[in-house]
Amino acid sequence: MTSVSRSEGTSTTVLEAMASGTPVVTSQTPALLEVVADVGLTAPADDTKGLADAVRAVRQIEDIRTTMSARGLIRAKQYTWERTRHAYERLYLDVLSTATEATTRGEECVG
Numbered sequence: 001m002t003s004v005s006r007s008e009g010t011s012t013t014v015l016e017a018m019a020s021g022t023p024v025v026t027s028q029t030p031a032l033l034e035v036v037a038d039v040g041l042t043a044p045a046d047d048t049k050g051l052a053d054a055v056r057a058v059r060q061i062e063d064i065r066t067t068m069s070a071r072g073l074i075r076a077k078q079y080t081w082e083r084t085r086h087a088y089e090r091l092y093l094d095v096l097s098t099a100t101e102a103t104t105r106g107e108e109c110v111g
Contacts (some may be wrong), residue, residue, distance in 0.1 A: 001013070001014070001017035001022045001023070001024045001025070002024070002025045002026070002051070002055060003024065003025075003026045003027070003032065004026070004027045004045055004051060005026075005027055005029055005032070005045060006027070006029065006045045006046075007029060008027070008029045008031050008032050010031050010034070010035055011026075011031065011032060011035055014026060014032065014035050014036060014040075015035060015076050015079050016076075017072070018036075018039060018040070018072030018073065018075055018076040019072070019073065019076035019077075021069040021070075021072060021073055022069070022072070023040065023041075023058045023064070023065050023068035023069055023072065024036060024039070024040035024041075024068070024072065025040060025041045025042070025043075025051060025054040025055050025058060026040055026041075026042050027042065027043065027044060027045035027051070028042045028043065028044050028045070029045070035079070036075075037075060038071075039068060039071040039072050039074075039075045040068060040072070041054035041057065041058065041064075041068075042054070
């Protein structure tokens, strides 16, 4: 699976590919690098040769495909809805705490 973007958030498509054992090649946006980590092959979005070389390596070298597939399955398991819920819960509680502290000090909360 290849995902090339200059600006990408957390990619559920890349996660779904890894969860199904499909090797991934992505561009090097911060979010894609975080998701793929050291499991997939990456290149800058404007480096067509680098991206083509990465795709070629996945297609031609069985050891790369096998390793990427196995590691992708493990990596994708780290991204669960439960983990996402906990992250949002921590964020909301942090924002609420900050707003409560500001209100207690008599500051106006804007936003």
